[in-house]
Amino acid sequence: MFAPFKEYLEEELFNRFDLRSRSIPAGLESNVSARGKNPATIQSWCYQSEQLRKIRYSYIDAGETAQVFNSVIYPAHKYDVPLLGVDFLSFGKKKILIVMDFQPLFRDRAYVDKYIEPMAEIRDKYNELAQNLEMKFYDANQYFSKYLLFAKLDSETVVNSLFPAFQEYLELYWQMLDQAEPLTKPEDIQRIVEAQKEYDQYSAERDPAHGLFSSYFGSEWSEKFLYEFLFEDASPLAVSAPKH
Numbered sequence: 001m002f003a004p005f006k007e008y009l010e011e012e013l014f015n016r017f018d019l020r021s022r023s024i025p026a027g028l029e030s031n032v033s034a035r036g037k038n039p040a041t042i043q044s045w046c047y048q049s050e051q052l053r054k055i056r057y058s059y060i061d062a063g064e065t066a067q068v069f070n071s072v073i074y075p076a077h078k079y080d081v082p083l084l085g086v087d088f089l090s091f092g093k094k095k096i097l098i099v100m101d102f103q104p105l106f107r108d109r110a111y112v113d114k115y116i117e118p119m120a121e122i123r124d125k126y127n128e129l130a131q132n133l134e135m136k137f138y139d140a141n142q143y144f145s146k147y148l149l150f151a152k153l154d155s156e157t158v159v160n161s162l163f164p165a166f167q168e169y170l171e172l173y174w175q176m177l178d179q180a181e182p183l184t185k186p187e188d189i190q191r192i193v194e195a196q197k198e199y200d201q202y203s204a205e206r207d208p209a210h211g212l213f214s215s216y217f218g219s220e221w222s223e224k225f226l227y228e229f230l231f232e233d234a235s236p237l238a239v240s241a242p243k244h
């Protein structure tokens with residue numbers, strides 16, 4: 001169901017960047033569920049380029065039961081550009097959750113003006129995809145912007161309006177990257193290293209996918225997938241923040 005999104009992202013990446021493969025730890029590139037009557041497969045891809053230090057995307061295909069397209073793009077540490085986050089999920093044709101955002105590393109006015117405000121014009125064209133839903137797992141004020149696409153949809157037709165939105169957000173993201181001035185001071189770069197690492201820690205601890213992965217692939221594989229691939233800069237030993 002989200003295959004066209006994955007293919008479009010792939011085409012864009014290959015056309016615009018000189019990509020090199022980035023290794024995925026053995027056993028985590030793909031998996032097939034041995035459980036339940038609906039076979040589920042997960043497959044992941046990971047690349048890097050001069051401007052993007054980690055580009056990852058995964059596709060879960062459990063037929064009618066679940067289709068998931070999930071991706072995060074991490075710019076090189078010399079850029080303070082937000083991360084690009086995509087999480088499109090469909091559980092049966094009627095329960096569809098879509099999230100797409102430029103995930104901000106900082107929240108100060110200058111940062112928001114530079115990297116978040118430009119999203120407003122696109123966001124305003126897609127009201128049906130930005131429903132101001134409350135977040136249960138994450139904190140909307142951490143690593144999410146006010147112009148994220150976040151919607152619960154109940155028909156595939158609505159997903160059609162997602163495709164142009166996806167294309168426009170991507171286009172804007174590439175533009176921002178192109179215009180970004182690389183940081184040169186080691187302490188400025190270190191600040192990005194820390195912020196991206198905190199994003200991984202935060203995301204690994206909050207990710208609501210753990211249950212989904214565990215049910216298909218077992219909790220041991222899921223834990224490895226989260227901490228060694230999806231959010232590899234997170235430490236599983238860190239004391240988790242209380243969940244609410």
Ligand code: BLA
Pocket residue numbers: 058060068070071072084085086087089097099100101134135136137138139150207208209212230
């Ligand atoms: C929600 N994401 C979810 C849920 C699942 C996943 C199962 C809960 C759906 C429900 O409410 O029933 C699934 N997350 C995944 C999968 C992967 C993953 C399969 O990381 C990995 C392959 N999530 C992201 C990214 C964003 C994101 C990059 O991984 C940002 C765009 C957002 N996912 C996001 C949000 C919610 C969500 C905001 C709603 C959670 C909430 O209400 O707090």
